Structure formats: C-alpha cells, structure tokens
Amino acid sequence: MTAHFADGTSATGDVLIGADGVNSATRRQYLPQAQVVDAGLRLLYGKVPFAGDQARALVPPELLGLWTTVIGPGKRFVGLAPVQYREPMHRATARLASDIELSDDSDYLACVFGTRREQIPCTDEELFATNGAELKALTLSLVEGWHPGLVEIVSRQDPASIFPVSVRTSVPVATWETTAVTLLGDAIHVMSPAIGVGANTALRDARVLTARLVQASGGRPLADALHAYEEEMIGYCFDAVRASAARGHNLVGQDPLPSTEV
Incomplete structure (x- = not known):
C-alpha cells in the first residue's frame, strides 16, 4: 500500500x-x-483551574472522583469531571520519556456545557468564530437561574480554555x-x-x-x-x-x- x-x-x-x-x-x-452525521448537540468545553484551594472548595467532595452530569431545563446540561494529576507533567515525562516535553498543566475541573443546537443563539459559523470570553458569557447566560453553586463553578472557567464542539456520530x-x-x-x-x-x-x-x-x-x-x-x-x-x-x-x-x- x-x-x-x-x-x-x-x-x-x-x-x-x-x-x-x-x-x-x-x-x-x-x-x-x-x-458521519451531526448528532444535534453543541458543547462548550472549559477548565476551572484548581491552582488554589478556593475553586476546589466549591466542588462537593463526592464530585471529585467521577464524571457528573447535571441536567437542567430543556435538557441543557453541565458535565463536571476532576482532572487531578498523580504526578507533575514534567516529572512524569522525565521518568518515562525524557526526550518529550509537554506543556505545563495543573489540576483542574473539566466543565462542559451542552445543549441542542437550536438553543444556541447564533449560527455554527458564528459559534466557532467566538472567542473564549464570549463563550463563557454565552454559557453563563444559558445556565442563568440554575443552582448558584453550579453557576459559580461555571463562572470560574478560564476563558482561554473554552472551545466549542459539534457532537457527531458514525x-x-x-x-x-x-x-x-x-x-x-x-x-x-x-x-x-x-x-x-x-x-x-x-x-x-x-x-x-x-x-x-x-x-x-x-x-x-x-x-x-x-x-x-x-x-x-x-x-x-x-x-x-x-x-x-x-x-x-x-x-x-x-x-x-x-x-x-x-
């Protein structure tokens, strides 16, 4: 071949x-x-940094060991998943593959908002051209009125980490x-x-x-x-x-x- x-x-x-x-x-x-077809969902992926104890303390302990999906009105949802490294990246690469250098990263909470494409108030072309700060504002507008604890978690997303995804399926x-x-x-x-x-x-x-x-x-x-x-x-x-x-x-x-x- x-x-x-x-x-x-x-x-x-x-x-x-x-x-x-x-x-x-x-x-x-x-x-x-x-x-491969469009599954009809749009996701906004982001990270809540755990650089200090304040953000981590917002998350109930029972949510720090697994993926949790919170379903809201209209089947909008927020997925939360902790990413907590057992070993710093640089130390792991030095031990396992010294010729590889990975970008720095620290513990964070993955925070994923999702909804039907019809509930996003813009076209896909506009969505994928939107910057992180605007995506964060969009997410907050779509979870308005939800539990204040969850809204606070979403509000702590790092704008630079947020990006949109079209869910597709084979x-x-x-x-x-x-x-x-x-x-x-x-x-x-x-x-x-x-x-x-x-x-x-x-x-x-x-x-x-x-x-x-x-x-x-x-x-x-x-x-x-x-x-x-x-x-x-x-x-x-x-x-x-x-x-x-x-x-x-x-x-x-x-x-x-x-x-x-x-």
Whole structure:
C-alpha cells in the first residue's frame, strides 16, 4: 500500500491503518458508505483551574472522583469531571520519556456545557468564530437561574480554555471486504460522549489490531489477520455507538441514529 500526502511525499508499507480521526481522509476514500452525521448537540468545553484551594472548595467532595452530569431545563446540561494529576507533567515525562516535553498543566475541573443546537443563539459559523470570553458569557447566560453553586463553578472557567464542539456520530455499517487498508478509532466509529467510551474503544481497537498483526508476523496470512480484527472491532464498536446514541437521545436530546443503517 502506498499513501500519498498533500506535501507531495508518499510512504509504502504492507498495511495502511486509517487512524486519522472523525474527519478521516482514509475513510472518505476507502469506505464512502460509512457516514458521519451531526448528532444535534453543541458543547462548550472549559477548565476551572484548581491552582488554589478556593475553586476546589466549591466542588462537593463526592464530585471529585467521577464524571457528573447535571441536567437542567430543556435538557441543557453541565458535565463536571476532576482532572487531578498523580504526578507533575514534567516529572512524569522525565521518568518515562525524557526526550518529550509537554506543556505545563495543573489540576483542574473539566466543565462542559451542552445543549441542542437550536438553543444556541447564533449560527455554527458564528459559534466557532467566538472567542473564549464570549463563550463563557454565552454559557453563563444559558445556565442563568440554575443552582448558584453550579453557576459559580461555571463562572470560574478560564476563558482561554473554552472551545466549542459539534457532537457527531458514525452510522453503523456492515462488514466490508478486507484489503490491506483498515480503520481504527474515530476514523470508523466516532460516537457521542454520552457513555464516555470513545477513547477506550479506540484503545481496544489498538490492542486487538496489534494482536492480529503479531499473528501475521508469525505466519498467519495478513488478510486473515486483518479480517479477524475488523470482524471483532465492528461488533463491539458499533454496539458502543448505538448505546451512546440511545443514552444521549434519552438524557440530553441527541438526535437518534438514522433509522436505516448502511
């Protein structure tokens, strides 16, 4: 297989693995029947820094160990999730990968506001051109009248950290004919975050695919190994897509999956 890149370069190998995300160029060319659709939700992701004790003290202790979703009027919601590092970034990279330097980061509370796209008082084009301070003001306007403790948490978001997301989902497809091209992660099974397993499903793909490629290096025909990966992956990944879409629909008004799956 030879992959050709926009800069004019190319690379050749035994297998091409499309792990290029929700906007996968590999999927569009290889499996044009595999659709990705708008799920009808817009999210505003932000961080509440835990640099001092004051912001951390706003969050009830029982919310500091898990993801919590607060559902408000019109199925608007706020998701809260603590990110508390067991080891400073620079120390972890020095110990595990001394040639890698990550940007500084400290403990924070992920604070995600979400709603149906119709409840955002601007077009998507305008939303994605809006700066962090304006997104923060928009979020606060959409949680006006909610519990004051929650509003206070939202008000402490770092404006520089806030960005909008359009929630999209794949539409399950049937098994395709195996070739030396395959797909992994969001490139084939992007899903809404309603059950929180998108990243874990991609990691499962990597584990299963690695195991099958090891078998191929040990003498199993490559086509058989890739087919075994795809057959297993298609089963568990689209189960997760369906479950995520169903919970997102029931909980926060996500569009249901199209009734006709390809």
